[in-house]
Amino acid sequence: MIIVNNQMISKEQAQIDIEDRGYQFGDGVYEVVRIYNGVFYELDAHFKRLERSASEIKIKLPFQLKELKTRVEKLVTLNNVHSGHLYLQVTRGAAPRNHPFPVKAEPVLVAYTKEYDHEPSRLPGRAMFTEDIRWLRCDIKSLNLLGNVLAKQESQERGFDEAIFHRGDIVTEGSSTNVFMIKNRIVYTHPANQLILDGITRRKILSLANDLGLQVKEEAFTKDELLSSDEAFISSTTQEVRPIIEVNGHTIGSGKEGDVTAAIHAEFVKSLPVSVN
Ligand code: PMP
Numbered sequence: 539m540i541i542v543n544n545q546m547i548s549k550e551q552a553q554i555d556i557e558d559r560g561y562q563f564g565d566g567v568y569e570v571v572r573i574y575n576g577v578f579y580e581l582d583a584h585f586k587r588l589e590r591s592a593s594e595i596k597i598k599l600p601f602q603l604k605e606l607k608t609r610v611e612k613l614v615t616l617n618n619v620h621s622g623h624l625y626l627q628v629t630r631g632a633a634p635r636n637h638p639f640p641v642k643a644e645p646v647l648v649a650y651t652k653e654y655d656h657e658p659s660r661l662p663g664r665a666m667f668t669e670d671i672r673w674l675r676c677d678i679k680s681l682n683l684l685g686n687v688l689a690k691q692e693s694q695e696r697g698f699d700e701a702i703f704h705r706g707d708i709v710t711e712g713s714s715t716n717v718f719m720i721k722n723r724i725v726y727t728h729p730a731n732q733l734i735l736d737g738i739t740r741r742k743i744l745s746l747a748n749d750l751g752l753q754v755k756e757e758a759f760t761k762d763e764l765l766s767s768d769e770a771f772i773s774s775t776t777q778e779v780r781p782i783i784e785v786n787g788h789t790i791g792s793g794k795e796g797d798v799t800a801a802i803h804a805e806f807v808k809s810l811p812v813s814v815n
Contacts, residue, residue, distance in 0.1 A: 539616050540650040541609060543600070546616070549650070558646055560629030563637075564682040566646075567591035568627035571610075572775050573619050573651065577811035579775075581607065583738045588626070591679045592645075597630055600645045613651055622653040623776065627681065658776045660803075662795055663699030664784040665772070667761055668692065670703035670710050670733075677732045689713040700772055702785060705733065707760040715772035715780075716740040719764050720798045726767075729756040739773040739806075746805040752798065769796030771803075779803040 542552050559565035569588045572579045585603045592599050610624055626649040633640030672685035689701035690713040701713040711717055711734040718727045718740075725747045730736035747754045764770060768791045770782040779802055781795040795803075 539613060541613055541647065543647055546609070546613065552648075554646075554648070555632035557635055558629055558632045559640075559643070560627065560646070560681055562635055564680065565595070566627055566629030566681045567595065567597065567679055568625065568681055569679060570775050571624045571626070573614055573622050573624060574811045576614060576620055578611070578614070578624070579811060580738050580742065581610075583741070587679060587736070587738065588628070592628055594675070594678045595680065596639070597628060597645050599628060600647060610649060613649065617651045617653070619651045619653050621657065622651055624649060624651050629681070658778070660778055660780045662781040662783040663772070664697075665700040665702045665712070665782050665786075666693050666696060666698045667704055667786050668701045670705045672703070675732055676710070676734055677730070677736060679735055686713045700782070702764075704761050707762070708758045709761055709764050710734050712772050712774075715774040715777055717764070717782075718743065718771050718773065719759055719767035720769040720796060721763070721767050723798060724753045724755055725798065725802075726755050726757055726759050728758050737773055737775075739775055739778065742809065743773055743779065743802055743806065746809065747802055750801055750805055752802075765790070767791065769799045771799045779806050
């Protein structure tokens, strides 16, 4: 089953207007929420970010978050999801194609779940650098993902696990992840401004690192600083905490997952809904 507006229907029954602005302009916002053992992880934080993204592009959500929560929880139960995610998007709606906001369009909500056949890899990964050619509102989780898609595609074609964006010398984030580095046991990541998406996993990690007594700095760092860091990792809802052991062919630190990364990951696992694994 999937959710389309107020209905809970099968995927085959769903109808999307070809003039939906999400389809024609990428005019909408979305969220991906992990489900562990049938339970959402950080659902309220994702909903809050959805509300903010929608408000930044002046879409009025066509539902109360409380009501949406009940419905997505029902969806997970109906679909019997054990380990997977919820994808949820809201577009500005359907109207004859024209750039200005339509006067009459009603926002369209689509939500569905996906059960994983296997857990996403958190094996140490290799990354490449790529110039951040995206717009200057990367804080909005919008459907416009071309810059991210092109970067990820290039990284895959070149045999890497992630593309790390930089604006000039400054590292911003990954194509679908936030980037962290550790130097002298201090955890660094780009500040949550308009140049990055403030990841829900990123925020969780900052708070867990703090609980672990680590010093945390939301400060931008350069490509060279990343290359000469002691440890690096990427984070996202689906990839969790994933060590990065090589960037552009340069080995990071020992070339293996570092102690601080391992400690943060262990703490992250402890924060997941109970009885995972
Ligand atoms: N940055 C970008 C560009 C992303 O697409 C994602 C994944 N949604 C993230 C960061 C990580 O965000 P989160 O931890 O909320 O999944």
